[in-house]
Amino acid sequence: MRRPTRTHRLSMAAMVSSLAFGVVAAAGIRSFWTADRWTHGRTYLVGLALGRGRLVCGYVSLPIEVKVSDGHQSSDAKSFETHSAIFPVAFVNKVHRLPSGNLTEHAVWVPLWFPLFLLLIIPMYWLIARSATAPAFPVITDAKQSK
Numbered sequence: 001m002r003r004p005t006r007t008h009r010l011s012m013a014a015m016v017s018s019l020a021f022g023v024v025a026a027a028g029i030r031s032f033w034t035a036d037r038w039t040h041g042r043t044y045l046v047g048l049a050l051g052r053g054r055l056v057c058g059y060v061s062l063p064i065e066v067k068v069s070d071g072h073q074s075s076d077a078k079s080f081e082t083h084s085a086i087f088p089v090a091f092v093n094k095v096h097r098l099p100s101g102n103l104t105e106h107a108v109w110v111p112l113w114f115p116l117f118l119l120l121i122i123p124m125y126w127l128i129a130r131s132a133t134a135p136a137f138p139v140i141t142d143a144k145q146s147k
Contacts, residue, residue: 004125004129005129005130006129010122010125010126011126013126014122014126017119017121017122017123018119021116021123028050028053028112031050031051031053031054031112032077034051034074034075035050035052035075035076036049036051037072037073037075040070041062041070044060044061045060045061045062046059047059047060054109054111054112055112055115057110058092058105058106058107058108059105060103060105060106061102061103062103089108089109089110090109090110091106091108092105092107092108092109093105093106
């Protein structure tokens, strides 16, 4: 099996992945104190939330009378609903009964360690790869130079 070569494209991908790892790790650490939510929509509320070390992507079907503000909302992380699951990804489907109609929630819960692990794959691949200027067979090259 041949070792991969460190190309310019691989080096750039490793740097971007390392930067994204730092940003996600910082946001994950912050999420234990402050929960953040970004929402958009009128009849379907599409949202992204980050709190207690989990990323939540989902949408909610709203009754007509419910008014929700769009944009960013921040709150204490203790108020963030948690969902414990054995697997890294959990799918949540809930129906809340309201006098004005049913509120249906569909969400995907992902613990932040899972994307952090995925973001480390490319930098590890870069570390394993050999330099572009390194000889293809260093053992044979070293043996010829020692004589």
